[in-house]
Amino acid sequence: MLAGLILITTGAVVAAEATSLPAVPEGPYRSDCGRCHLAYPAGLLPALSWERIMLGLTDHFGEQVQLSPQSTRAIYDYLLTNAAGRVTEPLSIEVMNQLGGDPAPQRITGTPFFRSRHDTAAIRQAGERGAVKSMADCAACHPRAGEASFDAGEVQLP
Ligand code: HEC
Numbered sequence: 001m002l003a004g005l006i007l008i009t010t011g012a013v014v015a016a017e018a019t020s021l022p023a024v025p026e027g028p029y030r031s032d033c034g035r036c037h038l039a040y041p042a043g044l045l046p047a048l049s050w051e052r053i054m055l056g057l058t059d060h061f062g063e064q065v066q067l068s069p070q071s072t073r074a075i076y077d078y079l080l081t082n083a084a085g086r087v088t089e090p091l092s093i094e095v096m097n098q099l100g101g102d103p104a105p106q107r108i109t110g111t112p113f114f115r116s117r118h119d120t121a122a123i124r125q126a127g128e129r130g131a132v133k134s135m136a137d138c139a140a141c142h143p144r145a146g147e148a149s150f151d152a153g154e155v156q157l158p
């Protein structure tokens, strides 16, 4: 009985912490990859995903992304050091545990982890009334997305 209680408590603590990641530091990743959308915290996707994305920048969701060699090196360094699977953040561990069949998804918004957290009537209604153009626009609902904080308690649906 006691052991069961401890397990439940531990689970709750982990779940409560799985809402944020270390903020993305100033530098080439933040400025170059944050030009068109949020500079997504690396811990939201596995290293294989980031490698795949970096190798596909000539056709990046219909855009062409050009980087200097120096930026490319710094961005790889940030992404591969901080990717899910390489850090112990609870949020990154959940991403890895809920990858489903694809070991290198190119979209955070396509992962089973993301879908499970965003399958709510309120979000569907926000989409239906045209308030949210893309679920990839994290900051539309998470006011502190720029600080890599995604706590459900902070969400403000547009
Ligand atoms: C020229 C604009 C532009 C730049 C610069 C850019 N992206 Fe993107 N990116 C896009 C567009 C457009 C999408 C699709 C957004 C959507 O579906 O709403 C996207 C989507 C993404 C997604 C998937 C979002 C999701 O749906 O989960 C990731 C991850 C991503 N970009 C990473 C990067 C990285 C890493 C860099 C820097 C190397 C970068 N982007 C730079 C335009 C850009």
Ligand code: HEC
Pocket (backbone or CB within 6 Å): 018, 019, 020, 044, 091, 108, 109, 117, 118, 120, 122, 123, 126, 132, 134, 135, 136, 137, 138, 139, 140, 141, 142, 150, 151, 152, 153, 155, 157
């Ligand atoms: C249309 C609004 C909307 C957008 C866009 C959105 N979210 Fe969310 N997100 C929510 C809501 C609402 C919840 C809380 C769902 C619930 O009640 O369980 C949530 C929950 C989360 C959680 C779980 C937090 C917790 O406390 O358990 C994470 C992590 C998260 N979002 C990350 C993201 C990321 C990363 C992006 C962008 C790639 C994003 N969200 C885009 C509305 C949004």
